[in-house]
Amino acid sequence: MLAEISSQYSWIPKFVVEIFLKHCFACQVRKPVKQQVVSKSIISLGVMNRLQIDLIDMRTRPDVVSNDIVYQWILNCVDHFSKFSWAYPLQNKSASEVAKRLRELFYVFGPPRLLHSDNGREFVADVIQDLKVSFPGMYFVRGRPRHPQSQGCVERANGVLTAALGKWLTTTKSLN
Structure with missing residues (x-):
């Protein structure tokens, strides 16, 4: 007006x-x-109650211009209650490598009650479903397809992590 x-x-x-x-x-x-956007907020009742996981693609970063990168992906895991974050470098985004890193995390900190991921193939594969057998008290929740807002906590953490890594990669000129 x-x-x-x-x-x-x-x-x-x-x-x-x-x-x-x-x-x-x-x-x-x-x-x-x-x-007004009506959104239902996710409520977590304690540490390791809900763990949100996502993959960050480092191949398309503007500050990484080389093809000889050893670790091309990062598995980012964020505890929804404490906002504590774990990041694991991955050579590829295969389900077996993701499951291996998740097992490492769960053996140290214990499994979460809810494991929240998007609908990526690496999170839906049989290897990940085998985690249900290893950790029977853990439930899997998947966000809506093409809707990153359904797991905003890990998406925000991805932004913080990629910004920090971008600065570090630029200053150190390191690729790995």
Whole structure:
């Protein structure tokens, strides 16, 4: 509305237009109503109650321009309650390598009650399903397809981790 009025009456100062719009009843009625996004927040009751996992692709990073990278993926695991994060370098994103790293984590810290992942093939494979047999008290939850907001905690942690790694890779010129 402000841009509309300013384009027709450019000689009127902006603060005068804002005062007019604030007191104009018709302008207030015509203002679009902002829709509130209804989201159901995830509640965690303790440490290792819900663990969100995701993979970060390091092959497409702008600060990594070489093809001789040993570790091309990072398995990022975030405890939803404490926001504590574990990151494991992976040579490929095979389900067996992901399962191996998850077992290492679970043997040290214990398995979570809920393991929350996206629908990537590396998280749906039989090797990952075998974790259910090894850790019978653990449940698997998958987010909606093509909806990263369903596991926002690990997605935010991915952003923080990639930003920090990008700075480190740029300053050290290291690829691994």
